[in-house]
Amino acid sequence: xxxxxxxxxxxxxxxxxxxxxxxxxxxxxxxxxxxxxxxxxxxxxxxxxxxxxxxxxxxxxxxxxxxxxxxxxxxxxxxxxxxxxxxxxxxxxxxxxxxxxxxxxxxxxxxxxxxxxxxxxxxxxxxxxxxxxxxxxxxxxxxxxxxxxxxxxxxxxxxxxxxxxxxxxxxxxxxxxxxxxxxxxxxxxxxxxxxxxxxxxxxxxxxxxxxxxxxxxxxxxxxxxxxxxxxxxxxxxxxxxxxxxxxxxxxxxxxxxxxxxxxxxxxxxxxxxxxxxxxxxxxxxxxxxxxxxxxxxxxxxxxxxxxxxxxxxxxxxxxxxxxxxxxxxxxxxxxxxxxxxxxxxxxxxxxxxxxxxxxxxxxx
Ligand SMILES: *Cc1c(COP(=O)(O)O)cnc(C)c1O
Numbered sequence: 001x002x003x004x005x006x007x008x009x010x011x012x013x014x015x016x017x018x019x020x021x022x023x024x025x026x027x028x029x030x031x032x033x034x035x036x037x038x039x040x041x042x043x044x045x046x047x048x049x050x051x052x053x054x055x056x057x058x059x060x061x062x063x064x065x066x067x068x069x070x071x072x073x074x075x076x077x078x079x080x081x082x083x084x085x086x087x088x089x090x091x092x093x094x095x096x097x098x099x100x101x102x103x104x105x106x107x108x109x110x111x112x113x114x115x116x117x118x119x120x121x122x123x124x125x126x127x128x129x130x131x132x133x134x135x136x137x138x139x140x141x142x143x144x145x146x147x148x149x150x151x152x153x154x155x156x157x158x159x160x161x162x163x164x165x166x167x168x169x170x171x172x173x174x175x176x177x178x179x180x181x182x183x184x185x186x187x188x189x190x191x192x193x194x195x196x197x198x199x200x201x202x203x204x205x206x207x208x209x210x211x212x213x214x215x216x217x218x219x220x221x222x223x224x225x226x227x228x229x230x231x232x233x234x235x236x237x238x239x240x241x242x243x244x245x246x247x248x249x250x251x252x253x254x255x256x257x258x259x260x261x262x263x264x265x266x267x268x269x270x271x272x273x274x275x276x277x278x279x280x281x282x283x284x285x286x287x288x289x290x291x292x293x294x295x296x297x298x299x300x301x302x303x304x305x306x307x308x309x310x311x312x313x314x315x316x317x318x319x320x321x322x323x324x325x326x327x328x329x330x331x332x333x334x335x336x337x338x339x340x341x342x343x344x345x346x347x348x349x350x351x352x353x354x355x356x357x358x359x360x361x362x363x364x
Contacts, residue, residue, distance in 0.1 A: 002342055002351045004303040005183055009346035010247075014239055018189070021235040028231070033211070036234040041194070043241055047161075048168045050176070050196045052203035055229030056210055059157040059179020059193040063091025065227065066153045066175040066195050067125070069205045072097050076124040078153070081110040082311055083331035084129040088155045089312045091177070092127065101313055101323070103330040107273050108132055108284065112140035116148075125151040130159035130169045132307070133185060133251075133281035134273065138164050138172040145173075153177060157193075158281035160186040161248045165275045170196050175206075180233070183344075185248060185279050186240050188233040247345040248279040254343045254352050255280040261356045266363045267293070282307050285359075286337045293362055294339055300358035305340045 011018060025036055037055050045053040056062050072078060074096035080088055082101035092099045100118050105111040110128045126145055128136040145152045152173025156162075159169040160178060162185075170176025176196040180188040195206055205222065208215050213224025229237075255278070259269055268286040272278050284307060287293040297304050311331045313323035325332065341355055 002302045002354055004305050004340070004342045005344040006346065007182055007187075010187075010344065011189070013346050014243060017239045017242075018236060021239050022232060025232050025235040031231045032228055034231050036231040036238070037229055040229075040234040040237050040241070043238060044194060045196060047241060047244070048171050048176070048196055050171050051198045052200070053194050053196045054203065054206045054210060055234060056193045056195065057227040057229065058191050059177060059181060059184075060087045060090060061210075061225070061227040062177035062179065062193040062195045063087060063127075063153070063155060064094045065206055065209050065225070066177050067091055067095045067097060069202050069209060070125065070151050070153070070174065072124045072151075075122060077120060077122045078125045078127050079110075079115055079118060079123060080127045081129050081131070081331075082313055082328040083108065083308075083334050084131060084155070084312065085157070085308060086312050086315060087157070087179075088127060088129050089318070093318075097124070098122075099312075099321070101328055101331075103328055104131075104334065105137070107134055107271060107276075108334065109134060109136040109273075110141070112137040112144065115141070115144050119148055119150075123148070123150060125153050125174075127153045127155060128173075129155040129157075130162055131282075132270070132284055133159050133162050133279035134270075135159065135162050135164035135169050135276045135278075137273065138167075138169075142172055151175075157181075157184060159279060160184065161244050162279040163277040164273070174199065175202060180237055180240075185251075185281050186237065186244050188240070189236045190233050192229045192233045192237065194229065250345045250347075251280040251343045252278070254347060255283050257352055258283055258341060258343075258356065258359075262359045264360050264362050267359060280343050283341045283343045284338045285341060286334070287339060287362075288337060290337045290339050296362050297339075297341075297355075297358050300354070300361070302355050302358045303342065306335075306338060307340050309335055311335050
């Protein structure tokens with residue numbers, strides 16, 4: 001069986017580096033908020049070319065605390081793509097703010113041309129998601145945000161190292177939010193996340209928010225949370241960051257093979273935006289008869305996944321928002337027709353061959 005992702009294969013590529021970093025940290029006697037975290041934060045900020053990075057517990061915490069740090073809450077609206085993973089929306093509603101959904105463009109990203117029509121006096125921010133690892137149209141989104149005085153909170157949970165016109169995702173907006181869930185382009189060996197920004201005031205607020213709202217021990221200026229990135233994961237992330245560009249190039253190579261060798265007329269291949277460096281966290285194709293394609297791939301020994309089968313506006317937890325089936329037809333159609341093919345670092349070339357062969361034999 002060809003797995004959708006093999007974390008074991010990814011780990012094995014660098015196992016001695018991971019083991020050495022883990023032992024170094026275990027033997028240090030210091031496990032929370034120490035040198036490993038400081039080093040990783042500095043390295044990641046440098047990699048992206050931003051001033052500040054704050055390590056956190058998860059990508060969801062990055063989104064939640066970004067919204068909170070900007071003072072967005074009850075009565076405020078945040079514009080978010082309707083076809084995203086639920087966490088992008090939870091980061092908004094966790095603060096009592098209202099998500100305003102916008103349909104995606106043909107690249108699966110927030111459609112910049114549909115943003116202005118939903119802006120109201122209550123709109124505070126735009127939350128673009130660089131879904132599947134492809135940058136959104138940040139040129140247009142930044143222009144709109146500037147014109148209307150809105151913050152931009154970028155969800156970069158799938159786009160570490162992806163660039164638009166040479167500029168990394170996470171560096172266009174007010175705050176960039178990252179997840180380091182193990183399967184992400186930059187993954188820890190456990191849960192963690194981070195925010196990045198160039199704003200010293202937001203940096204200070206985010207550092208306090210993650211640690212009970214405290215900058216100085218036992219002095220609490222803000223109502224904070226506990227969302228610290230621990231030393232062992234920070235050490236794992238230093239190893240991961242060193243190999244991030246290689247990993248992105250590896251997945252891009254597989255994606256390029258799929259793009260040039262999958263020729264089934266029943267499969268629609270993903271498109272890349274002009275000027276975008278896609279990192280292919282997910283290689284999503286579209287097929288009218290998606291469920292049959294998934295069954296066919298399974299019969300050929302290829303595991304596939306759907307990202308995502310139910311859009312947030314149709315989830316039970318958001319019934320209170322009052323959206324219905326048909327409210328966002330493009331997102332709903334992607335949910336019915338999208339299928340993700342395996343792409344991961346360390347995926348053997350012969351498995352790539354087998355995926356291509358399986359895809360090309362669909363319906364023949
Ligand atoms: C993974 C993911 C998140 C959440 O990250 P966690 O670290 O799992 O909390 C948020 N947004 C998107 C688009 C994601 O893919």
